[in-house]
Amino acid sequence: MGLTFQKISKKYGAVVAIKHAEMKIDNGEVRAILGGNGSGKSTLAKVLGGLISKDTGEIIFDGNVIDFKSPKDAKKNHVIMTSQELSLFGNLTVEENICICDIPVKGVFADKKKIKEKSLEILKVMRLENIASKKVEELAPNQQYMVELAKALVQDPKILIIDEITSALYREDVEIVDDIIKNLKKKGCIVLFISHRMAELYAMCDSVTIMKNGETLGTYAMQEKTESELLSLMVGMKVDTTRERKNHQTESRKDIFIKAPHIKIPSYGTEESLEIGRGEIIGVAGLQGHGQTDLIDALYGVFGEIKLEMDENEISIHNSRQAVTRGFAFISGDRERDGTFQERNLAENVAAVKELVKHEKITDTRAILDSFNVKYDNPGQLITALSGGNQQKVVVGRWLSTKPKLLLANDPTKGIDVKARSDLHKEFAKLAGEGSAVIMISSDDDELVNVTSMVECSRVIVMYEGHISAILEGASITRENISAAAMPIEEKTNVDVAERGGLDE
Ligand SMILES: Nc1ncnc2c1ncn2[C@@H]1O[C@H](COP(=O)(O)OP(=O)(O)OP(=O)(O)O)[C@@H](O)[C@H]1O
DSSP states (O other), X not given: OOEEEEEEEEXXXXXXXXXXXXEEEOTTOEEEEEEOTTSSHHHHXXXXXXXXXXXXXXXXXXXXXXXXXSXXXXXXXXXXXXXXXXXXXXXXXHHHHHHTTSOOEETTEEOHHHHHHHHHHHHHHTTOGXXXXXXXXXXXXXXXXXXXXXXXXXXXXXXXXXXXXXXXXXXXXXXXXXXXXXXXXXXXXEEEEEOSOHHHHHHHOSEEEEEETTEEEEEEEGGGSOHHHHHHHXXXXXXXXXXXXXXXXXXXXXXXXXXXXXXXXXXXXXXXXXXXXXXXXXXXXXXXXXXXXXXXXXXXXXXXXXXXXXXXXXXXXXXXXXXXXXXXXXXXXXXXXXXXXXXXXXXXXXXXXXXXXXXXXXXXXXXHHHHTTOOOSOTTSBGGGSOHHHHHHHHXXXXXXXXXXXXXXXXXXXXXXXXXXXXHHHHHHHHHHTXXXXXXXXXXXXXXXXXXXXXXXXXXXXXXXXXXXXXXXXXXXXXXXXXXXXXXXXXXXXXXXXXXXXXXX
């Protein structure tokens, strides 16, 4: 009994996406699928979920061969796929979206009362009752991912595929997902969990199958392997993820080159100030929606004029184009909406900023793509033919090629594999080492702890209700301290965090 994949293969034209993939998963087991960007994880998930057909091989579930011809066919059999490519309708409400696969009817009309009841049941479990009647297009990305999951749960899955939807979730959301998965396990549901966040895999999964170049290399009990061992298997060479924190410069020793005394946070009608030092990586943390995105958007001129002192000159930035000409780079948190040009090829996507805004010719597209290990066929192919993580690497490569003085990044490693994520952190540290500064939001506190440990000069600022509630430096940058500072002020009175103004080392 359980789910068995036997020698599954799939090609997209000449590209081999999966090759003889094999796996066996027991009922009630939560299986992680771990692999680099483009290793075939989503393709395998899509074959199971009926989104694409396989070329060869067989899938057997509870003794029967299954071969779904469409997601609808899979859903009828309670095999449900959730993925980063959301299946929601922006102009419908959350409750309508949740029930869309099986709308309760009264006569020939939709039964609104039943829709409400059915969706509220699941939204309560997810602690999201307050968004039931909102339109999906009004929600923040993490909430949309939670609705995608809610929509899957009402369909009573026997097999649930979670493909990267946790990459945009905040810690409080992930805790809810963890509870949900534990419940599904009790009911015997099989969960296939695809994520690049190692802490999540260790917290939620029983076992892990490693994929590389479309092949399944092996399956291990989650607790049997350390993170470094799993990554070494995944990339085929020794990787050590343990990292020593470098000594940190204190506030007074920083070489401040940008002063921003009035940063507007429109979501709260508040204002903040920040001084940015050369060589600094500033991590931005907080519970979702406490003004982190506004902070970096404002610095990029998204809300209109911002006055700054830069290299001792008073300057004004009125829009993003001016920000770029001043040497700012901006990696948006929403790759599909404002990160990539979906109908353009790789070369055009790489060249977008340098050629269009800075009027400098790009001659080394391949070198940029290769330096970020983008898995691609040729620079002329459409960006949409790349896996999600590889698309994100193109976006990052594009911006770093402009050699920015200040990099503003909103969850830049979302969907990027663990090895590439660590390579990217090294690129950020290198940029800082060359005298630039990096301000980076992450929904993953562990990531902020890691990235800020790589340079001498770094801080994590934690936001709460539109204000910077704490600034952590040096050894105080820990997951626990970030978490404590992100909570309401009253609850963190006895916690060892540096209140606004920084810590004495
Ligand atoms: N629609 C498509 N057309 C052509 N090639 C594709 C298509 N979708 C995926 N591929 C290719 O198939 C391979 C496997 O992609 P897949 O999306 O399964 O990888 P993945 O492991 O899920 O990656 P990621 O972690 O980046 O999401 C990659 O080389 C990718 O470029």
